[in-house]
Amino acid sequence: MNRIICLLVVLVFLMTGCSFDENNQNDNVTKEEENINGTDNEVIVDENVGEDKETKDIDTIDKTDDEKIDDIIDGMTLEEKIGQMFIIDADSLNGNTVLTELDDSGRELLEKYNLGGVIFFKNNIDTIAQTEKLIDDIQEASEIPLFISVDEEGGIVSRIAKNPNMHATILPDNKEIGDTKKPENAYKIGKILGREISSLGFNMNFAPVADVNTNPDNTVIGVRAYGSDEYLVGDMVYNCVKGLQEENVSAVVKHFPGHGDTTNDTHLGSVVINHDIERLREIEFVPFKKGIEADVDGVMLAHIKAPLIDETNTEASLSKKIVTDILRKELGYDGLVITDALNMGAIVNQYGTKEVCLKAVEAGVDILLMPIPFKEGYTGILEAIDSGIISEDRVDKSVRRILRVKLKRELFSRSSAKDADEILGGKENRELLDSIFK
Numbered sequence: 347m348n349r350i351i352c353l354l355v356v357l358v359f360l361m362t363g364c365s366f367d368e369n370n371q372n373d374n375v376t377k378e379e380e381n382i383n384g385t386d387n388e389v390i391v392d393e394n395v396g397e398d399k400e401t402k403d404i405d406t407i408d409k410t411d412d413e414k415i416d417d418i419i420d421g422m423t424l425e426e427k428i429g430q431m432f433i434i435d436a437d438s439l440n441g442n443t444v445l446t447e448l449d450d451s452g453r454e455l456l457e458k459y460n461l462g463g464v465i466f467f468k469n470n471i472d473t474i475a476q477t478e479k480l481i482d483d484i485q486e487a488s489e490i491p492l493f494i495s496v497d498e499e500g501g502i503v504s505r506i507a508k509n510p511n512m513h514a515t516i517l518p519d520n521k522e523i524g525d526t527k528k529p530e531n532a533y534k535i536g537k538i539l540g541r542e543i544s545s546l547g548f549n550m551n552f553a554p555v556a557d558v559n560t561n562p563d564n565t566v567i568g569v570r571a572y573g574s575d576e577y578l579v580g581d582m583v584y585n586c587v588k589g590l591q592e593e594n595v596s597a598v599v600k601h602f603p604g605h606g607d608t609t610n611d612t613h614l615g616s617v618v619i620n621h622d623i624e625r626l627r628e629i630e631f632v633p634f635k636k637g638i639e640a641d642v643d644g645v646m647l648a649h650i651k652a653p654l655i656d657e658t659n660t661e662a663s664l665s666k667k668i669v670t671d672i673l674r675k676e677l678g679y680d681g682l683v684i685t686d687a688l689n690m691g692a693i694v695n696q697y698g699t700k701e702v703c704l705k706a707v708e709a710g711v712d713i714l715l716m717p718i719p720f721k722e723g724y725t726g727i728l729e730a731i732d733s734g735i736i737s738e739d740r741v742d743k744s745v746r747r748i749l750r751v752k753l754k755r756e757l758f759s760r761s762s763a764k765d766a767d768e769i770l771g772g773k774e775n776r777e778l779l780d781s782i783f784k
Contacts (some may be wrong), residue, residue, distance in 0.1 A: 361580060401543060422598070431745070432461050433463035433714070433716065434461060434464060436466050436671040438719075444470065446476055447479075448484060452487070463550065463624035463713070468508065468509065471505060474654055475698075481548070492757075495552060496550075498543055500535055503570060507542075515771050522569075529578075529581035529584070529585045530585060535782075536597070537778065540591070547738075549755055551595050553590070554597065556604075559574050560606050560629065561606065563609050576630070581636065582642070591641070591642075595755070597643055599637035599644070603626055604634075606650045607619060607630075612691065614692075618650065618651045619650055622705075638678070643755070644713075646686055647685050649692035661693070663686060664702065688716050694718070705738060708736060711744075713744070713748065
């Protein structure tokens, strides 16, 4: 048994035998288009990933989370650490055809690349039993538990609730919640979302939208935003994050630095916001700062250009000025920074996969979402380290953040199974939704 498995066995024992310390108890659309273009090219990687590692004893109950993370990282190869920085779409486990059941080739891919997570879309979600089994099978094939993610915002972006087979609670668009002017209603929505998606095995939701919809011509965000008042939007974001994360689902606010005052769609091509830093501080940043105040697990970066902020006119998702200087340093955020989907038009029309993944990591990104083909991006990061362009220490910083969230959300412990059939669309959730509009 290799070293990392031994470490994780001890860690699971600890977490199932001891109470977990949750620091904050009260605590894009990545792909509106469901079709993924491109196929995985064959690349050469280390076939011995995860082998020939020494076993290291872990002191048990007195270990802090940081010490546990150190032990896990010490037991990982470089290749395994790089894999943690990728969330791929579920279909990439099935040769880019719709995945509803994991086969041996998918298991081998998970074992080989030690991926950080998988994102599901509507075609991967057929029935309750099928979804539960697929998620369980994916987790069972992975040494380190994965982020199992989805875009479930409520309203028009609902991968799960729009499927009648799931009989989930049908939730309104964020605008309708914002129109109530009661931030506690966003908390209720977060609770419902968290309960329902976690019952299936999802542990990360790319929600809520933190964009301020100041442009009535913005069809990309529109009713997905809580409104046009930055302070109201901020209060809604804060409360939705709390609701989601109280159910042990990682919330990811999006789309930084703010997609609300745009007219074009980054799924199709380049998008520019022509605001200076003072304007962004005054309006766009407000809801993201509230999300950070709520201890949000992740921030998703938009593929928008802000030439008055970064004179290189680089997309925010690839901009060190925006990611490191503004989000990390100015706003003080040390959680997960995640790109928007890297198969979107704003990216693939300008960059190759290796180039874009390297640029994102150099900018300060932790998780690369859906590069196509992901193996090419993985190999590009490995080559960049081998050639000295980026350091292994840089990768370690991201892996540390990733593992910190996975520990925080108790992904290493196998929690008792929830009755998804009872929870989805259940009485408690329906009554909570009804209370919003009384």
